[in-house]
Amino acid sequence: MDPQDPSAGRPGLPSSPSGRVPQWIVDEALGLAAPAEPWRSPGPPPRRRRRWGLWSGLLVVAAVAGAATLVDPADLPWAPPLPQASPGAPPPPARPTDRPTPNGEVVRLAPLPLPPPVGGTYGFTTLQDDGVTPVAYDPCRTIHYVLRPDAAPPGGEQLIGEAVQRISAVTGLTFAFDGYTDEPLTTERAVFQPERYGDQWAPVLIGWQSDAENPALAGDVVGEAGSAAVSLGDGPKVFVSGTVALDAVQLPEILGERDGAATVRGIVLHELGHLVGLAHVDDDDELMYPEARRAVTDFAPGDLTGLTALGSGPCVPDL
Ligand SMILES: [Zn+2]
Numbered sequence: 001m002d003p004q005d006p007s008a009g010r011p012g013l014p015s016s017p018s019g020r021v022p023q024w025i026v027d028e029a030l031g032l033a034a035p036a037e038p039w040r041s042p043g044p045p046p047r048r049r050r051r052w053g054l055w056s057g058l059l060v061v062a063a064v065a066g067a068a069t070l071v072d073p074a075d076l077p078w079a080p081p082l083p084q085a086s087p088g089a090p091p092p093p094a095r096p097t098d099r100p101t102p103n104g105e106v107v108r109l110a111p112l113p114l115p116p117p118v119g120g121t122y123g124f125t126t127l128q129d130d131g132v133t134p135v136a137y138d139p140c141r142t143i144h145y146v147l148r149p150d151a152a153p154p155g156g157e158q159l160i161g162e163a164v165q166r167i168s169a170v171t172g173l174t175f176a177f178d179g180y181t182d183e184p185l186t187t188e189r190a191v192f193q194p195e196r197y198g199d200q201w202a203p204v205l206i207g208w209q210s211d212a213e214n215p216a217l218a219g220d221v222v223g224e225a226g227s228a229a230v231s232l233g234d235g236p237k238v239f240v241s242g243t244v245a246l247d248a249v250q251l252p253e254i255l256g257e258r259d260g261a262a263t264v265r266g267i268v269l270h271e272l273g274h275l276v277g278l279a280h281v282d283d284d285d286e287l288m289y290p291e292a293r294r295a296v297t298d299f300a301p302g303d304l305t306g307l308t309a310l311g312s313g314p315c316v317p318d319l
Pocket residue numbers: 026027028029270274280289290
């Protein structure tokens with residue numbers, strides 16, 4: 001056992017082959033990245049403030065990427081000019097260039113899952129203006145995603161695919177894999193990229209990165225994820241795209257550990273929880289606790305309650 005590791009000798013915890021019990025901060029809980037911290041009970045106010053403050057920082061980045069209020073044009077959808085339009089008729093509204101053609105869907109694509117067991121803790125990354133209702137993806141719209149395969153470990157794609165199936169099952173949101181991309185993985189990402197992805201919101205981008213490529217993954221941080229929201233006029237904010245960055249160095253190492261596959265699966269699910277709008281909680285029985293634990297590798301009751309709410313967002317057919 002590593003005498004420097006405060007978790008050494010703690011009963012009930014599996015040891016790695018080296019005898020140490022490595023723990024990995026799941027993601028953007030910067031500042032908490034010291035391996036000595038994880039097994040302490042969550043210290044309330046200071047750590048909480050740091051986490052939320054940090055997440056707020058990420059949201060600012062997402063805002064740059066496109067959490068924008070779009071101007072409501074006079075007419076929707078934007079019809080092509082009619083050939084029979086008389087010379088004196090006013091021109092049809094110009095088609096906005098900052099968004100795709102709206103899909104107009106008002107029926108959710110999949111039923112909402114049954115309510116989860118009551119209990120547990122959950123929180124949301126982004127709220128509507130009422131300060132209560134979470135911002136969510138549109139359940140009437142397929143969430144397309146693409147993979148950036150660079151630096152993916154063996155089995156990485158399958159792992160992501162299974163995690164996406166799981167988040168889909170527990171939210172009732174519909175996902176579709178659109179293939180591979182060489183788009184750079186950055187949080188400062190345009191949510192509408194017609195040259196690359198055509199007339200749709202840019203698909204969610206999932207990929208693998210090293211600390212050198214993404215400083216947010218430095219230290220024990222193994223993932224970063226979030227989504228960008230837009231709104232139309234005074235309408236509800238809705239997530240339309242997002243990114244998930246997975247640590248290309250540490251996660252393959254964890255995969256090689258005993259029970260590593262389940263741990264990494266839990267980490268990917270945690271990141272997908274962020275993607276659809278779950279925030280961290282101080283309850284270490286939940287998967288959205290900021291640190292990865294071998295004991296919790298799937299969504300717990302609080303996570304599931306939050307995910308059900310995030311699968312119940314409004315349909316926004318004009319976006
Ligand atoms: Zn997290």
